[in-house]
């Protein structure tokens with residue numbers, strides 16, 4: 001069973017590749033959080049995986065909340081458990097947090113992996129999103145690395161730490177990560193330019209945690225359902241670039257993952 005969370009599709013791509021290679025089925029953590037479903041049943045010998053993006057050098061908070069409430073019938077000593085993160089750069093101490101969360105529900109993390117994918121977070125003061133060329137390069141590099149990483153999971157290798165931690169993991173995860181989580185992980189900073197909004201409902205459709213509804217006039221409204229991890233899926237998918245975060249993302253690049261023939265990677269609008 002592969003539990004995954006993905007905002008803009010990078011991690012869904014990885015989880016799908018792992019599912020193809022292992023024959024394991026995938027379960028959406030976002031949907032599970034919306035449904036309040038935390039009880040799962042493992043078949044004899046079934047492996048478990050957790051796939052998620054890095055948010056502020058930690059697992060996204062809904063991934064941590066989900067793990068800490070998880071109840072796995074059929075989990076026994078020896079059940080193989082791995083985690084696979086996607087990141088724009090590096091993971092910091094993400095796996096320390098995950099290991100602790102898993103331990104709190106009696107699950108032992110055997111191996112951990114990470115791969116670099118296109119960046120999806122728009123920092124307030126710079127345009128952090130990769131250029132279309134960089135995004136394509138990162139996806140190509142990840143696609144080449146994956147077949148080399150997958151055998152360890154298929155063969156249930158333990159003690160693998162195939163991760164890029166960062167130069168200052170403690171500062172990144174503990175200091176900056178805590179500040180980030182406290183001040184920047186909030187749906188209250190999203191706004192929409194009603195004049196530019198096409199009323200297409202795309203933002204509502206792509207919000208992984210069902211946090212957006214459209215008012216009678218079709219303009220999105222954030223529901224403040226406490227599940228928003230600021231994954232930026234709404235921002236990146238808006239065809240009119242009408243969604244802004246904290247007044248800082250207007251005109252910056254958009255990106256979301258697709259393997260379709262038409263590129264999902266769009267350059268800045270102005």
Ligand SMILES: Cc1cc2nc3c(=O)[nH]c(=O)nc-3n(C[C@H](O)[C@H](O)[C@H](O)COP(=O)(O)O)c2cc1C
Nearest residue numbers: 007008009010011053054056057087088089090120
């Ligand atoms: C809120 C937020 C915080 C992020 N923080 C980090 C980070 O600390 N380190 C990093 O390397 N990438 C960071 N990223 C980039 C994502 O981890 C990366 O782009 C990931 O592949 C996105 O996966 P997804 O498309 O499945 O949501 C962040 C992205 C978002 C939206």
